[in-house]
Amino acid sequence: MPRALPRGALPAAIGTVVRPLPRLPLAIALTLAIRGLARRRPELFERLRSFSERPVAVVPTDLPIAFLIVPAGADAIVEVVHPDDAGDAVATARAPLLVLLGLLDGTYDGDALFFSRDLSIDGETDAVVALRNALDDAELTPAELIGVDGALGRVFERAVGDALRVAWRLAGAPATSMATES
Amino acid sequence: MDASLRPDPLELVCPAGTPAALRAAVDAGAHSVYCGFRDETNARNFPGLNFSPEELEAGVAYAHARGVKVLVAINTFARPGAVEVWRDSVDAAAIAGADALILADLAVLDHAAAHHPELRLHLSVQAAAGTPEAIHFYTETFGIKRVVLPRVLSVEEIARLNREVAIETEVFVFGGLCVMAEGRCLLSSYATGKSPNRVGVCSPPSHVTYGDEDGCLTARLGGFTIDRYGADEPAGYPTLCKGRFRTDNDYEDHLFGDPLSLNAATLLSGLQAAGVKAVKIEGRQRGKAYTAQVVRAFRRAVELVAQNRATDDIQALLAPLSEGGGDTTGAYQKTWR
Amino acid sequence: MADIELALGPCFFNWPAERLRDFYARVADEMPVERVYLGEVVCGKRQPFNDAVWPVARDRLERAGKTVVASLLALPTTPRERRLMREMAASVETIEINDMGALADRGGRPFVAGPLLNVYNETALALLQEYGCVGWCPPVEVPLTEVATIAHAVPEVETELFAFGRLPLAVSARCYNARAVGRAKDSCQYVCGEHADGMGVRTLDDQDFFAVNGIQTLSHAVHVAAVAPERLQAAGVRRLRLSPHTTDLVAVAQAFRALLDGASEPSELLATLESLDLPGAPCNGYVEGERGVARLAV
Numbered sequence: 001m002p003r004a005l006p007r008g009a010l011p012a013a014i015g016t017v018v019r020p021l022p023r024l025p026l027a028i029a030l031t032l033a034i035r036g037l038a039r040r041r042p043e044l045f046e047r048l049r050s051f052s053e054r055p056v057a058v059v060p061t062d063l064p065i066a067f068l069i070v071p072a073g074a075d076a077i078v079e080v081v082h083p084d085d086a087g088d089a090v091a092t093a094r095a096p097l098l099v100l101l102g103l104l105d106g107t108y109d110g111d112a113l114f115f116s117r118d119l120s121i122d123g124e125t126d127a128v129v130a131l132r133n134a135l136d137d138a139e140l141t142p143a144e145l146i147g148v149d150g151a152l153g154r155v156f157e158r159a160v161g162d163a164l165r166v167a168w169r170l171a172g173a174p175a176t177s178m179a180t181e182s
Numbered sequence: 183m184d185a186s187l188r189p190d191p192l193e194l195v196c197p198a199g200t201p202a203a204l205r206a207a208v209d210a211g212a213h214s215v216y217c218g219f220r221d222e223t224n225a226r227n228f229p230g231l232n233f234s235p236e237e238l239e240a241g242v243a244y245a246h247a248r249g250v251k252v253l254v255a256i257n258t259f260a261r262p263g264a265v266e267v268w269r270d271s272v273d274a275a276a277i278a279g280a281d282a283l284i285l286a287d288l289a290v291l292d293h294a295a296a297h298h299p300e301l302r303l304h305l306s307v308q309a310a311a312g313t314p315e316a317i318h319f320y321t322e323t324f325g326i327k328r329v330v331l332p333r334v335l336s337v338e339e340i341a342r343l344n345r346e347v348a349i350e351t352e353v354f355v356f357g358g359l360c361v362m363a364e365g366r367c368l369l370s371s372y373a374t375g376k377s378p379n380r381v382g383v384c385s386p387p388s389h390v391t392y393g394d395e396d397g398c399l400t401a402r403l404g405g406f407t408i409d410r411y412g413a414d415e416p417a418g419y420p421t422l423c424k425g426r427f428r429t430d431n432d433y434e435d436h437l438f439g440d441p442l443s444l445n446a447a448t449l450l451s452g453l454q455a456a457g458v459k460a461v462k463i464e465g466r467q468r469g470k471a472y473t474a475q476v477v478r479a480f481r482r483a484v485e486l487v488a489q490n491r492a493t494d495d496i497q498a499l500l501a502p503l504s505e506g507g508g509d510t511t512g513a514y515q516k517t518w519r
Numbered sequence: 520m521a522d523i524e525l526a527l528g529p530c531f532f533n534w535p536a537e538r539l540r541d542f543y544a545r546v547a548d549e550m551p552v553e554r555v556y557l558g559e560v561v562c563g564k565r566q567p568f569n570d571a572v573w574p575v576a577r578d579r580l581e582r583a584g585k586t587v588v589a590s591l592l593a594l595p596t597t598p599r600e601r602r603l604m605r606e607m608a609a610s611v612e613t614i615e616i617n618d619m620g621a622l623a624d625r626g627g628r629p630f631v632a633g634p635l636l637n638v639y640n641e642t643a644l645a646l647l648q649e650y651g652c653v654g655w656c657p658p659v660e661v662p663l664t665e666v667a668t669i670a671h672a673v674p675e676v677e678t679e680l681f682a683f684g685r686l687p688l689a690v691s692a693r694c695y696n697a698r699a700v701g702r703a704k705d706s707c708q709y710v711c712g713e714h715a716d717g718m719g720v721r722t723l724d725d726q727d728f729f730a731v732n733g734i735q736t737l738s739h740a741v742h743v744a745a746v747a748p749e750r751l752q753a754a755g756v757r758r759l760r761l762s763p764h765t766t767d768l769v770a771v772a773q774a775f776r777a778l779l780d781g782a783s784e785p786s787e788l789l790a791t792l793e794s795l796d797l798p799g800a801p802c803n804g805y806v807e808g809e810r811g812v813a814r815l816a817v
Contacts, residue, residue, distance in 0.1 A: 043237070047200075047220065047230050106202070109472035115417050120399070125420075126229050126387035133230030136469045137200035259639035262661075262668040289642030309637070312594070313601055315620030322623075334596065334692035362736070363594055365637060367689040368811065369729070371660045372738055375810030379637065380660075404810060407722040427728065430719040433699040437720060437731070438691070513692045519704035 007118055008173030009096040010062040023065065023080035030067070030078035037140075038073040044138045045073035051130035057089035060097035071131060091123030093132075098167050099174065103132070104140055107164075108174070118174050191488040192450065193460035195253065195352060196477045199231045199467055204241045206470035208250045211481030215245055216253040216284060217466065218382075223271040225257045225286075225308055226466040227382030238278040251281035257306035258382045259287045259365075269293045276301055284330065285309075286365060295324040304328040304352070308365035308379070314346035321349055328352055330462065332363050333444070336516045337452045344457030353453060355446040356476060357464025359512050361423035361439035369422040373404035390420045401425075409441075416508075417441070445509035447480070450487045453514075523751055523759060523779045525772055526554040526679060528656075529590035529615070530763040531687065531732055533565050533712040536572050542763065543576035547583035549769045551776045554758065555580050556615055558590040560635070561690070562733040563600035564707065566592075593617040593635045594690045594734065613653070622650055629653040634681050634760075635690065641672035648676050655679065656760055659686050662808035663746065663754050670755025677757045682744035683771055683792075684762025685717060685730055685737035685799065686811055695731040704734070715765045716798035727799060738811060740802035743792055745785035745817045748778065766795050785817040 038045050045052055052072045059066040066086040068079040086092065095103070099118055102108035110132045113119035121128050141157055167173075196212035198204035207215050218224025220232035233241060242252045254275035260268040268290045275283055282302035285291045286309040294303055307330040311317050320326045328350040331340065344351055360367070370384045371377040378384040385403055393400045398410040401420045408425035411417050418424045418441025427437045444464070446453065453461065461484065463476055512518055527546060530539065546555060557573050557580075559566050577587045595604045595618055607614055608624040616622065617633040632638050632647055632655035644655060654677040657666050663680070670678040696718055697707035711718075717730030717737050727739040744759065751759070759779070761771055774791040777783040783791070789801060804813025 043234075046234070047232075049229070051229055106470055109469040111419075111468055112472060117399070117411070117414065117417060120392065122392050122394070124388070125390040125392065129387040130229035132469075133200065133228065133467075137202045137230075139202045139470075259637055260642070262640045262665040262672075265640050265642050287637070287639065287643060288646050289640050292642060292646055309619070310594075311619060312596065313604075313618070313620040315595075315601060315605065315623040316618060317620075318623045319619050334594070339596070361693065362689040362691045366593075366635065367736075368658075368660050368686070369688055369736065372686065372688055372811035375804065375808070375813075377660050379658075380639065404812075406726060406728055407724045410723055426723055428721045428723065428725065429699050429731070430714070431699060434723075437695055437699060438736070439693075516705065517703050519693045519697075 006061060006096055007116075008099045008168065008171045010098065010171060012062075014062070027078055027080040030080070031076060034069075034071065034076040034078060035074050037138075038076060041138070042073065044134055045071065045076075047134050047137065048130055051127050054090045054124065054127045055088050056127050056131055057086035057092040058100060059083050059086065059092055059094045060100055061094050062096045066092075069131075071134070089123065091121065091125065091127040093119065093121050093128050095119040096171070096173070098164065098171055101164060102168065102173065104135060105164075106136055106139060110136070113174065116174055189454060189488060191484040192454055192458065193352075194477070194480055194484055195460050195462040197357075197463055197466040197468070197473060198241070199226065199228075199465075200470070201233065201237050201241050203466075203468075203470040203473045204252075205244055206474040207477050208245050208248050210474040210477035212250055212477050214251040214253055214281070214460070215241075216255055216462075217241065218255040218257075219271050219274065221267070221271070222261075222381045223256045223258055223268050225255060225306070225378065225382045227258075228467050229387060231467060235274045235278060238275065238280075242279040246279070252279070253282045253284055253304060254278075254280040255284040255306065256290055257284050257286045257308045259308075259379045260289050261380060265289050265293075269297075272298065282327070291320070291324040291326070299325075302327045304330060306330055306365075307332055307354070310334075310363045310365045312343075312363070314343055317343075317347045317349065321347075328459065330354075332365075333360055334363050334513050337449060337456055337514050338516075340453065340458060340514075341456035350459035351457070352460035352462055353446075353458050354444060354464055355450065355453070355461040356480065357443055357468075358419060359439065359442065359444035359464075359510065367423070370403070373406050373422065375404075385419065385421045392420075409436075440508075440510065442508045442510040444512045446511050446514055447483055449511055449514050450483055451490070454487055523748055523756060524553040525551060525775055525779070526758050526760045527552045527556065527768070527772070528681070528684070528760045528762040529556040529558055529560045531561050531685075531735060531737070532715055532717065532763070533562070533709060533733065534569075534715060535712065536569055538715075539569060539572045540575065542768075543572075544579060545769060547576075547579045547585065550772045552585065552761070552772050554586040554588065556588050556590045558615075560590050560593050560617055560633070561735045562694075562711070563592055563595065563597060563603075564704075565709070565733075566600075566603065568709075588613050588615050588631055590615040590633065591617055591621050593633075594692075595620060596692070622647075625651055627651045631655060631679075634659055635687060641669045644669055644673045644676055648673060652676055654758075656681055659688075659742065660805050660811060663744075663750075663756075663806050664808065666756065667754035674755065678755050679758040679760050680744055680751070680756045681742065682759035682761060682775065684742060684764055685739070686742045686802075686805070687735060687737055687762075688729070688811075689736040691734050691736070694733050695736070696733055699731075707733075719799075730798070738802065739799045740812055740814075741792075741797045741799045742805065742811070743789060743801045743803055744806050745778070745788045745803065746806060747785055748781065751779075764798055766797055770795055789817055 196207040198217040286306040374389040423438040615631040617635040694704035696711040711733040717732040720729040
């Protein structure tokens with residue numbers, strides 16, 4: 001059966017809900033999260049070297065927004081913009097949001113997603129590859145990204161992890177052993 | 183088979199592009215992990231990848247605490263007038279506690295053999311030593327203990343070779359497949375000016391572009407079209423040896439190699455019988471999810487093979503990770519040639 | 520300072536015995552080269568057809584005053600190919616090796632390190648010198664400035680620069696001529712013989728790119744190191760290597776000789792060569808450390 005939507009795409013209705021939400025608070029929260037991470041684990045950003053100055057756009061293809069990321073460690077910036085306004089980026093990575101989240105926490109392998117065409121890249125490929133490799137080493141958890149730890153962090157982890165697994169399944173996201181094995 | 187006659191399982195040598203991948207490989211059942219420094223001395227010199235000396239030291243500690251060995255690849259060819267950069271990498275790996283070094287360049291082998299006689303030396307696949315004669319030269323000259331065989335030999339040829347060489351052999355069993363003899367391919371250098379042999383990166387991402395043209399994804403290297411993929415067609419690595427080309431006699435297809443991953447899972451028992459000591463998984467540029475999944479499957483497979491049991495279930499487990507969604511046994515079967 | 524010599528490299532292509540005989544006869548009679556490399560470097564399957572050619576050609580070339588060096592296979596694999604390699608390695612004559620395996624039986628006798636051998640720095644070359652290396656042709660991708668660094672560090676080993684021909688870029692276990700006609704290497708029917716300069720390979724956008732010659736991949740473009748003799752001498756280059764093609768190689772050698780004798784400029788050499796029937800457009804990027812396919816002004 002031909003696929004109507006990319007694998008793992010959210011239903012269009014969610015995009016409709018997201019569209020009018022204010023973008024600035026999300027951008028500020030993500031910027032602070034990355035800068036906090038850079039303070040706690042500076043070595044993650046050392047592996048980016050010169051690439052830390054180059055803005056990369058990450059575009060969830062199922063939402064009317066794009067993340068413009070300058071991963072400059074403690075000076076990192078994340079902007080949330082309309083996909084048409086991500087022109088400053090030297091490179092763009094596109095995939096459904098759930099797939100991008102799976103890349104962020106290491107559930108998915110970037111090359112496998114690229115081979116299967118669930119992820120696409122354009123612009124300066126090296127900037128995306130560097131960011132992908134650095135993220136893969138980061139072993140980022142949702143809790144770590146927002147800077148909560150301890151018991152609260154574990155509860156948050158489990159909640160987000162469970163929600164993602166359910167979402168991946170419901171949205172028909174690409175299989176990985178980790179996503180399909182329980 | 184009498185249990186007492188059962189061979190040891192094949193040593194499973196697993197890739198680690200980052201400290202996280204190293205831990206994932208160790209936790210997933212690797213017998214050994216191989217990795218390299220974050221510079222031109224290492225043949226997987228991709229942006230964002232690899233280890234600082236401090237990270238290597240921590241990685242070695244993590245692996246050793248779990249009974250796993252760490253092999254450090256310093257397997258590019260040293261630049262004229264800058265051989266000390268490669269020598270320094272050798273010294274740094276020795277200080278970090280590496281169990282063996284994987285080397286290709288005569289200059290680097292010479293330094294390691296002379297200054298670190300206690301350290302095991304493995305001959306990298308990049309040295310392309312595929313005959314008993316070549317292996318003999320490196321063994322006599324540098325005292326290498328193991329050779330990683332170039333991916334140009336069939337299982338029968340490997341068996342014959344093992345009868346003629348005194349040292350251990352290691353072969354690739356899964357992952358990206360070089361179509362050319364390793365270390366003897368300048369295709370990427372010719373198109374980009376960045377030499378895989380010298381700076382450690384084939385199809386450098388800095389020279390790769392992807393474009394959407396008429397609904398097709400077009401991959402280019404240095405401006406040369408590698409391939410075009412239709413909307414639902416699986417893509418491959420942007421390497422020239424996996425590209426689609428036209429020839430003077432009206433051929434148009436993947437002239438050098440199909441965009442497939444090597445998967446020799448079904449040949450593991452044959453490789454063990456051929457006298458191979460260790461099997462290697464390619465993929466230091468892959469994510470830790472991939473690493474863990476492949477390592478887990480292959481650890482199960484080498485255990486099953488050592489017990490003389492079937493490996494059919496391995497295939498299903500690995501299919502989703504293959505390049506282009508398919509795989510090949512490559513040169514291990516003579517018809518590949 | 521000694522004059523820079525010319526050498527004719529081994530023929531990479533599957534030419535019939537007749538063509539090889541005629542070619543080397545003309546080399547002996549007319550080509551201004553001091554040295555000639557003879558032998559099959561690419562595919563062991565071709566050896567039985569042409570093995571009879573080499574002694575005859577050698578004899579004729581030596582009578583014409585040329586130094587003849589036997590070139591060995593780049594990727595010996597089969598027992599027969601390995602036996603031949605060992606026999607050649609054990610002989611007293613100077614040989615060109617293209618696989619480290621030939622060193623095992625060499626016993627310190629003189630040899631030339633061919634361009635398909637990975638010798639990338641002065642330490643590696645000095646080590647080979649201990650094993651009898653008297654000359655080397657650097658891997659084609661090494662820029663002239665770096666060739667100079669190595670040549671000056673190991674001056675006793677003669678440096679020979681690959682100066683003309685399609686660039687030898689890769690070898691493989693797989694035969695691409697056979698693959699392009701749906702055959703495997705074992706049943707190739709010597710289809711590579713249909714392409715006397717290699718079979719042209721284009722991108723999907725019809726850009727000329729490579730040429731395949733059995734298990735070997737070459738550049739489609741023809742590398743021309745049109746470098747002034749003063750600069751070559753300063754870099755420690757003692758000899759230029761010209762690689763056989765169907766192009767009039769005598770004319771090619773004469774044009775290079777004129778350049779080395781100071782009778783023409785690099786730009787004139789290039790113009791002369793372009794007026795000949797080259798199998799591809801000229802390129803020279805590797806000389807200056809650019810990508811090999813680049814064509815830089817000379």
